[in-house]
Amino acid sequence: MEKRILSLLVDNKPGVLSRISGLFSGRGFNIESLCVAETKNPGVSRITLVTEGDDMILEQIQKQLNKLINVIKVIDYKDKPSIYREMLLIKVTAKPNFRAEILRIVDIFRCKAVDVGPEHYTIEVTGDEGKINAILNLLRPMGIKEIARTGTIALARESA
Amino acid sequence: MEKRILSLLVDNKPGVLSRISGLFSGRGFNIESLCVAETKNPGVSRITLVTEGDDMILEQIQKQLNKLINVIKVIDYKDKPSIYREMLLIKVTAKPNFRAEILRIVDIFRCKAVDVGPEHYTIEVTGDEGKINAILNLLRPMGIKEIARTGTIALARESA
Numbered sequence: 435m436e437k438r439i440l441s442l443l444v445d446n447k448p449g450v451l452s453r454i455s456g457l458f459s460g461r462g463f464n465i466e467s468l469c470v471a472e473t474k475n476p477g478v479s480r481i482t483l484v485t486e487g488d489d490m491i492l493e494q495i496q497k498q499l500n501k502l503i504n505v506i507k508v509i510d511y512k513d514k515p516s517i518y519r520e521m522l523l524i525k526v527t528a529k530p531n532f533r534a535e536i537l538r539i540v541d542i543f544r545c546k547a548v549d550v551g552p553e554h555y556t557i558e559v560t561g562d563e564g565k566i567n568a569i570l571n572l573l574r575p576m577g578i579k580e581i582a583r584t585g586t587i588a589l590a591r592e593s594a
Numbered sequence: 595m596e597k598r599i600l601s602l603l604v605d606n607k608p609g610v611l612s613r614i615s616g617l618f619s620g621r622g623f624n625i626e627s628l629c630v631a632e633t634k635n636p637g638v639s640r641i642t643l644v645t646e647g648d649d650m651i652l653e654q655i656q657k658q659l660n661k662l663i664n665v666i667k668v669i670d671y672k673d674k675p676s677i678y679r680e681m682l683l684i685k686v687t688a689k690p691n692f693r694a695e696i697l698r699i700v701d702i703f704r705c706k707a708v709d710v711g712p713e714h715y716t717i718e719v720t721g722d723e724g725k726i727n728a729i730l731n732l733l734r735p736m737g738i739k740e741i742a743r744t745g746t747i748a749l750a751r752e753s754a
Contacts, residue, residue: 448619451611456616468628469629469743470628517716519683521747551751556749578634583629583631585629589740591709
C-alpha cells in the first residue's frame, strides 16, 4: 500500500476537524500526519493529511468527504505532479566531540541551527519525507532529545 | 485573549485525533492550527495546536485531556521560553515586471523558490507566525494563487 496525500478546503469552524478525522478512524484508517491552518481566506482552512490504506475504501471516504457541508473541495495528489514539504524541529544531544560533525550535517542538509546550549543543538529542517528521515537517521546516534514534526503539506506544480 | 499553544503526546492510533479535536469543539473552542505527526517513537504522535479562548475553560480542557487514556502528556507552552516555527508554501503570480522584486523578497526573508513557471513562483518560507504573515502581506499585491501552511510546531528551549 502506498501513502496517499489529500488536501481539503474546509470552513474554518469548530467541529469540522473532528468530524473529518472521525470519518477516517471510523473506517479504521490511521492518519499518519495532518496539518490544518488558515488559507489566504481566513474563513477557509486547508487540511493536508497523509494516510495509507485500501484504494477502494479511500475512494468511499472521499465521496463522503465531498458530501459534508463544511467541505468545500477535496484534492487528491495521486498522479498529480506536486511539491511536498514538511518541517522538523529536532533537539539533538551535542557533546563536545560531536558538535563539529552535527554542524557539518546541518550544512550539507541546508538546515538551520535555531537554538544552542552547552549540551544540545535544536535544528530546523525542511524537505520531503525522504530528506527528513535521512537526517533523523544521521542524528540518531548522537542522541535525539526531542522532535516536533509538522507532517506534509502539498501544492500542485503548474504545468509550465 | 491571547493565543495558546499546546503540545500533546498521544498514542498513534485511529480515533485519537478525532476525540481530542472534539473536546475543543464541544466547548466552542476553534482550533486555529494543528499539526500531528510521528515522534522518534513511531507508536507515539505529537499534536501541536494553537487555540484562543477563555483561560478557565482551557484549563478544564487540559484536565480532560489528561484523563484520556490515549493522551500520554500535555505540554502548555505558556510562560515557557520556546521555539515556534511554521512553514508556508505560497504560489504567487510572477509577471515579468514583478519577478525581480519577488526574488528580492525571497532573498531578504531567506526563503527558497521551490517551483517556477512563466507566470508563477512557488516559495517555501519558515519562521514564526509574525514572519509568515509579513511575507504574506508583502506578496499579496502580486497576486497569491494558492497557499498551504503547516500551522505552528514548538519545542521548549533548554535553560543553558
